[in-house]
Amino acid sequence: MHLEHVNITVPDPKATAKVLCGLFDWTVRWEGAAINGGYSVHVGNKDSYLALYTPGKKLITNGDPHYSRAGLNHIGIVVEDLDDAEAKVSAAGYATFNHADYEPGKRFYFDGPDDIEYEVVSYA
Template identity: 45%
Template sequence: MTSGTLEHANLSVTQIDRAAGLLQELLGWHIRWRGDHHLGGETAHVGSDDCYVSLYSREDVAGDYEKGQPLNHLGLRVDDLDAAEKVVTAHGLEPFSQGQYEPGPRSFYFFDWDGIEWEIVSYE
C-alpha cells in the first residue's frame, strides 16, 4: 500500500488577483508561479512549499457556480479560526455554519465571489 497527500487543487475563478489575495492573507501562502495557460487565459499557483491551489481564469470563466456541481467545498486548515474569520469578513465575504463537530475541529464555511464554497477548520 502507498500513502499520499493532496498536492494541489485547480479552480477556475473570475479574478485571479482577488482569489490569490484572499488565500495569501488567510493562510500566509505566496504565489509559487504565475503565467499564461496553454489553453488561453492565465494561471497562478498560490500555496506553501508543500501544497497549493491553482487558480485559472480567462474571459469565458463566468463564476456563479452551484454548490455540489461537482465540488461541495474545499477545506483549509488554519491555526487561528477567529483570525481567519476576520480575514474572510474583511474581504466582504460572509461566514456561516460556525461550529464544532465530532470528533473535534471547529470550523466555518463561506462562499467566495464565484460561488465556490470553502470550509475553514482548526484543531486548536
C-alpha cells in the same frame, strides 16, 4: 502521501490570489501562461496550493455545483487559530456561516471570491 494541489477555474486568477493570500498568509508560488490560451496563478505554501486558472475564452455557468456531476462543494483549509481566521474573513467582507464544533475539529464556512465555498477548520 499528501494532496499537492487543486485546480479551479475563476474569472480573474490574480484578484482571487490576492484575496486568498491575504486571508490565509499564503504566497504566490507561480504564475503565467497556461493551457488553451489561459492564465494561472498558484497560491499556497511549500506543501500544497490552489491553482487558479482562467481560460482564454468566456466562462460559462453550469448551475449549482452541489447538484452537478463532479461539482465542487467546497475547499477545506486548516488553520491554527480559527478565531483569527474568522476575523480576517469577516474584515475582508465575507459572511461566515455553518459554525460547527464536532470531532475532529471546529469549523466555519464562507462563500469567498468567485462564489466558491470554503470550509475553515482548526484541529487545535
